[in-house]
Amino acid sequence: MSTTDQELPPNYRTVLDVVEAAGPGSHLTAQEIWVRARALQPRIGFATVHRGLIRLHDLGAVMKIDVPGEASAVYEPAASPHAHFRCTVCGAIEDLDYAVPREAVDALRARHGIAIEQETVSFTGRCAACERARA
Numbered sequence: 001m002s003t004t005d006q007e008l009p010p011n012y013r014t015v016l017d018v019v020e021a022a023g024p025g026s027h028l029t030a031q032e033i034w035v036r037a038r039a040l041q042p043r044i045g046f047a048t049v050h051r052g053l054i055r056l057h058d059l060g061a062v063m064k065i066d067v068p069g070e071a072s073a074v075y076e077p078a079a080s081p082h083a084h085f086r087c088t089v090c091g092a093i094e095d096l097d098y099a100v101p102r103e104a105v106d107a108l109r110a111r112h113g114i115a116i117e118q119e120t121v122s123f124t125g126r127c128a129a130c131e132r133a134r135a
């Protein structure tokens with residue numbers, strides 16, 4: 001695995017194991033990750049899980065997604081950039097195969113003089129099933 005593995009405190013390692021076991025597209029909240037982490041490490045506290053997620057996000061091992069309309073962010077293993085879609089009817093969260101085009105990011109950087117390190121793209125609307133049910 002990556003070089004970050006040796007530097008991780010064991011509890012953070014447990015958090016990473018949970019996120020990686022859930023797999024890409026799993027979108028777990030910190031609360032859900034805590035429940036699963038306790039199955040592996042019964043004494044792990046929620047604050048530890050939360051700090052672990054922040055650290056793993058900083059290291060680039062875990063992706064954090066702030067979903068519009070949801071109180072809690074969700075987490076998934078680091079993967080290629082993709083956008084998220086949240087259904088406002090049933091609450092389903094889906095991965096969308098979309099990344100902001102390189103040229104658009106470069107143009108923003110040039111125009112505003114900023115360094116862009118991360119992108120988060122989210123859409124809301126009706127999922128395919130809810131759209132079908134409406135028709």
Ligand SMILES: [Zn+2]
Pocket residue numbers: 024025026027076082083084094095
């Ligand atoms: Zn995702």
Ligand SMILES: [Zn+2]
Pocket residue numbers: 087088089090091092126127128129130131
């Ligand atoms: Zn839906």
